[in-house]
Amino acid sequence: MTSIKEQAAISRLLSFLQDWDNAGKVARSHILNTFIETNQGKTAPELEQEFSQGASLFLVRLTTWLRLIYMTGSCLDKLLKSIGIFLSAVSSNRYLIEFLEVGGVLTLLEILGLEKIKEEDKKESIRLLQVIANSGRKYKELICESYGVRSIAEFLAKSKSEETQEEVQILLDSLVHGNPKYQNQVYKGLIALLPCASPKAQQLSLQTLRTAQSIVGTTHPSIVDCVLKVLRTMHLEVQYEAIELIKDLVNYDVCQALLKGLVALLIPSVKETSKLQPKILNDSAVLQLTANLPVFLQQAAAAKAIGVLARSNTSVAEEMLHLRVVHSLMAAMGNTDHSNSQRQASLTLEYFVQMFPVxxxxxxxxxxxxxxxxxxxxxxxxxxxxxxxQADILAANKVNVSKALSISGVSYSNMSFYLGPCGEDQLAYTTYFQKEGSEGKE
Incomplete structure (x- = not known):
């Protein structure tokens, strides 16, 4: 038989649950406020004691209401925080399983994609997903199996709150650790984020990609093109993270493609630079905008990245000599339409001149x-x-150190691939800047 004390506790629980069942939105909001204030940080045994060993009866009501109202956003923040008290409690595995069995993960992921839901509510949903992911490998796999990586990545790209985006990064970082079955899925999801329009999302994705790359161990072919395109950014914090990732990637099988791509960016294609010429000729005011032309931002960043790589790894510097990096750096120095390209290329060339007598x-x-x-x-x-x-001299240079190395039989590097003579795009680029220079002299 139960004691009088136990009967009183059970009576209080039944009364509380009845109040909840009969309450409207306003009354339930007050109940949730009280619950959050009095139970934040409690362990599972303490919650059971609070609810006379019937805490699950309240949790099931919370999850049921969540499924009913999550599309409207009514009281969603308080509801998610209340569920979070159960899921994050010490020794709460039972609550976690009960939440997952009613489709909790899918509901949380759906919240992220709803336009009418407030950013703060979505952040709370991300925090619950963090709790679930941190509970073990099988829970990370459940999130990924529910198309979670895609939903989370899309939310990171669209979110307007940097604080929320940082919470998403924590979740993605958790999903890539201790999750061998789906770590490649997370890795590919991070690469897919790189072209997004949010600079903060790009920055966080690049940071997490460095971790993911070391865990996965192999590279995806698309990573080179995606990272090089990020160099078009005007945000220095994004550029910094991109160059840091590039430094890591030279240690993988994409090194050759990466170096070749960086050198190629020093001489933009005629298709890119021809977009600029009519604007310069027709409207002098546009001259002020050329400094931010993405292709020139990319050119300057490539020159900077080449300098960083060369200074940190002599073998890489030697390899780039065979890719005609000296010729391309001098051509970039002749780009009078973008002073930072000239500056970065000049500083990088200075290193090559100091390091290599040839x-x-x-x-x-x-x-x-x-x-x-x-x-x-x-x-x-x-x-x-x-x-x-002098700018024309630089832009039209014919320097071919790689040819000199081949003729002399000198090999500076264990790697040996050769980039051929200046192509049509390079000649067109040179011709364009020679024309611009001559017009400036008239």
């Missing part, structure tokens, strides 16, 4: 003594001192 010899001969002296005196500020004729 580069120093060819650069001196191509520049001529006067221009070379200016370059040696202050590479960083060279772009402010050169005239249009």
């Amino acid at each position: 580069v120093e010899e060819h650069v001196r001969r191509s520049m001529g003594e006067e221009l070379y002296a200016l370059f040696l005196s202050n590479a960083e500020d060279l772009y402010m001192k050169i005239d249009s004729i």
Whole structure:
């Protein structure tokens, strides 16, 4: 037989549940407020004691109401926080299973895609998914099996709150750890995020990709193109993360494609630069916008990335000599439409000149003594001192260090692939800047 004390506790529980069942939205909101205030941080045994060993009876009412009202957003934040008290309680595995058995994960993921739901409510949904993911491998697999990676990644790309986006990053980081069955899915989802329009989402995706790359161990072919396109950003924090990832990627099988891609970006295609020419000729006001033309931002970032890679790895620097990096850097230095491209290319070329005598010899001969002296005196500020004729000399340079290396039989690197002579895009790019320079002299 139960004691009088136990009977009184059961009576209180039944009364509480009856009040909940009979309450409207306003009254339920007050009940949830009281529950959150009095039970935050309690363990599962403490919750059971609070509800006379019937806490699950209240949890099932919360999950049922969640499924009924989550599309409207009414009281959603308080409801999710209340469920979170159960799921995050110490020794709460029983509550977690009960929540999952009624489709809790799918409901949380659906909340992320609903336009009418407030950002704060979606953040609370992400936090519950974090709790579930941190409960073990099988729970991470359940989230992924429910098409969770796609829903979470899409929400990261669309979210307007940086605080919420950081919570999403924590969740994605959790899903890539200790989840061998689906770690590749998370990895590919992060790559798919790179072209998104949100700079914060790009930054966080790049950070998490570095972790995911080390865990997965192999690269996806699309990662090179996606990361190189990110270099078009005007946000320095995104550019920084992209270059950090590039530094990691040179240690994988995509190294050759990555280096080749970076060098190619130093000389934009004629298709890209031709978009600019009519605007310059027709409207002088557009000149102010050319500094932000994505292709030139990408050119400057590529020059910077090449410098970072070369300084951190001599073998990579030597390999880039075979890719005609010296020729391409000098061509970028002649881009008078974008001073940062000139500056970054000049600083990177300075390193190659200092490191490799063969580069120093060819650069001196191509520049001529006067221009070379200016370059040696202050590479960083060279772009402010050169005239249009000197810019033409740089843009039209024919330096081919790789050819000299081949003729002499010198090999600076264990890797040996060769990028052929200047292509049509390079010639068109050179011709374009020569034309611009000559027009400037008239």
